Amino acid sequence: MKRIDYSSLIGFIIGVALSSVLVLLFKENPGNVLKVLSGSFLQSKFDMGLTMFYTTCFAFAGLAFSIPFKAGLFHIGAEGQIVLSAMVAAVMGIILPESLGTFGIIAICLTTMVVGILSAQTIAFFKVYKQGHEVVVAIMLNFIFAAIATYVVLQNYQNTESQNPESSLIKPVFQVAKSDSIKAYFENSAVSGFLLVAVISCLAVWFFETKTKWGLEIKAFGENPTAAERMGISAKKINFLALGIAGFFSSLVGLTEVLGSTYQYKVGFSPAYGFLGIVVALLAQGHPIGILFSSFIMAVLHKGASDLDLETQFLTRDFSKVLQAIIIFCVAGAVYINHRRKKS
Amino acid sequence: MSSEILLGLFLASIRMSLPILFAASGGYFSEKSGVAQIGLEAYLLIGAFTAAAVSFQTHSLVLGYVAAALVAAAFSQIFNILIFKFKANSIVVGTGMNLLAMGLIPIVSKTLFESTGSTPAIDTSDAALNQSLIMVSVVTVSMLAICYWIAEKSSFGLQIKFAGEKSEALTSVGVSYIKRRWQAVTLGALITGVGGAILSTYLASSYSPLMSAGRGFIALAAVIFAGWNLRKAWLVVLLFGFAEAIQIQLQNMNLSVKIPNEFIQMLPYLATLVALLLLRNKQQAPKEIS
């Protein structure tokens, strides 16, 4: 039984502690800040529900980063895929005829998933056929997909009843989450049945990685691609498979947002889920079950940071970015220190 | 199109390209030495804010520029320590740097100026604008000359190339490649910071939130598009600037066929992808980039 590595958790705690101390520079009380950060999600069922919504999105984003990572790919393209798939989900929800009913919902889900998978596999295409580095291609695609999504929505589907840059609502028959019991329990906050999907996803990925041939092949390829290819594991297959799965999870974030929460596409709805997914994955050191927990922790913080605006004088919700940055740094540092300790 | 309009377009594209020109130069040094640099956005913002704040307080443009350069260089030390001392991944830390800058600046701004939005406007009288123009011209020309000299003529520049292609070659002549990379990153941040200063004090008259608007990434795209060659990167930046200038011109002309704003915005990224698509592996990233 391999011992669990707590170094990233320790790094996380140090990061939070450091950030709290940092607030002294802005004449705020660290204790107060910590209280707000850690207590915000408990204030009411609604707050808890919102936190669980964030957890859902973070979990999917975390999986979207960690699976390609196991294959040796640094996948930072989730943000673009999330935005693109959300747009597709919203547009489908607007244009599909009401008469399709449940089939319509299924159609929306499937189309969105396919879009997510294919948009992520674009990165695989460039990597496999054009030797394009996945980080560069992903950064480019993030901007391109965001531009496309914004353009499509604002040009053709702008919500006429609002000044905000957002799409109209999807047709009521598709607003399935309205009758969602999880949402009802959490006082109609953003959370929905997709929370369960997230939990199942993490379990499924864990099973995939440890018990299936493809999972083992991905791991082998990630560690030593030349050896894997020599043993008959195709680089093409691994790249497209790993990124395809990642794109699938990115699309689930889009669905969680559109079908499960707002029933529309709002420009800028994502608080950088794609990038925060990286932090979630790092915190959990890539372990799918760990991602469940680390996404919850990040969600708690994210929720807490949004309250800082009101509860403090100088700190704004931008502080959540500072918090996230310091956590990234401390987790990276702690993992390294632990790595050095183990070596000697 | 009349030559007047063309000249206007040309000047406009240069003007708008300036911050990206600096960011691309800064990004070049870092990337060439083997350190992937996606944190250019952070240095632009830091430089922009610092220059606007300091110029306002001291009524001196020069101090604003100097402060922008120094603060950006200092900020990059966080990145350096994490990358070189803690062996963290440069993409992850670069993302953190961007987040940190975007998060800290409004808070600092609120503390100093009671506003999370724009900083107070600096002097925009005619005399001030002229001084600004002279300042920018001198700084830009100097930057181009100095960067070219460092990159292609100096011993440092040669060692940077080796740091990115074969670091053992440096070790065998007793030069620390870690030290060179550290210096390259710092230099890059410094130059980018100056680009930020131009953004807030010349292209605008104050700092406004997130005013870099992705320019850091466009600069990175330019460096990659240009195959990690400094002078080519400058040309690419001008090309991108030209596209942006044309788009604004077209908007002003109120044509019935309008190229969507978003399309122009994604042009640099699309172009880089297309280049990757068409050019067969001719442009190689520095072998040791990570």
Added chain:
Amino acid sequence: MSSNLIEFNNISKSYGSCVSLDQVHFSILKNQIHAVIGENGAGKSTLMKVLTGIVPPSSGAMVLRGKSYEPESAQDSFREKIGFVHQHFQLADELTGWNHLELVARTQNIEKKRLLELVSEKQAKFKWSLPLDKKIKAYSIGEQQRLEILRVLILDPEIIIFDEPTAVLSPDEIEDFLDFMLDLKKQGHTLILISHKLNEIKKVADHVTILCRGQLIASDSGSNFTIEQMAEKMIGRKQQALVQAGVNDTGITHDLNLLGLKLNNNEILGVAGVDGNGQEDFILKLRQNIDLLKLKFGDISEDRFRYSIYPKQDLIENFLIRHRNTFTRLGLVNKKKVRREVEKIITDWDVRPADSQMVMGSFSGGNQQKFVIGRELWHNPDVILAAHPSRGVDIGAQEKIHQALLDQKKNHRAVVLLSSDLDEVLKLSDRFVILFKGAIKGPYLKGSLDNSQISQIMNGVNL
């Protein structure tokens, strides 16, 4: 009259609890070719790193030209006129020859004009004409080595260290290089030769120092050692004789479809040739044809790290991924069965330590290779490729590996032995071919050619 140029006085170097050098004490005389020999891990490279200032000794001192010598960086060693020609070239593919020379020159403040003079002078002296304006990726291996040497020579070193210089050269090029060394000696240089090629050392070395596991075993005039004695001292014991299996007459022949080459299942077919003459292509075609013929294949690859092992995973996982299809049903893998098989391999091949759950990276090179061989023979392959099987493996494990390959003939398996070590090929093969620029010369029966003939064929002469 020679005098002490360099003195190593009780030099020790430890990395943590790992002792690389243990009280090494000897001297190098002026204007000699001094060989330092030993197995992998004996401490030769560490000693050179200490000499050139790349690492400091943990204890002990050095004396250079009668004065105390404590270098703090490679630059100090340059100032003291010590040059180091590395085994693995430190050349950047995308930069030009001039870039590399400039790099060295500018760190020592040599001006461009002076550099140009030096370069033409040195090139003229040895009749070289390197394409200095071209990028390294356009250089041949021989040209790369010459550039490496030129990099060192422009600083006019008195002492030159050569680390395994003939590893990538053909027999004739080796002769030329040995002459080159003697030439340098005549010009007054002092040369330190690090090598394990005992026959070359016997030819040129004036003095031989032997290291084994960090300790100095002997240091004496070259004429006082025979090659066997040097080998014995290097590994610490006498070499064992190999047991030759009897050759079966009845056997199956596989038509390899490689320019008419046929492989018998009761032989070892050797593939000799200097690195870079089409070995990669040969291996690829071999694998492809074996695949087409649907033969079972044992792959002891030419580069363990690149092609055979996953250092971060344990032995069970390293086995499983190789034979994954055998243990997969409906897409799911069965790890329990795997463990039993791995334990057997560990026992049969004496893999130490006997821990199937230890990560591959923690095993020594020899044990890794033994495991790989056990894994590659596990499924009773029809054809076995053994490519550079003893690379990076100490002599003890090497003997086991050679014996194992010979034993395969008894099991009706065909072995293709590809190696740049000509001695290894000639010792084990029943028949052998020689690769030259992608062409396959041969096959020749064991013992049918003498060394001179082999050398000529390796250089393209058609006999």
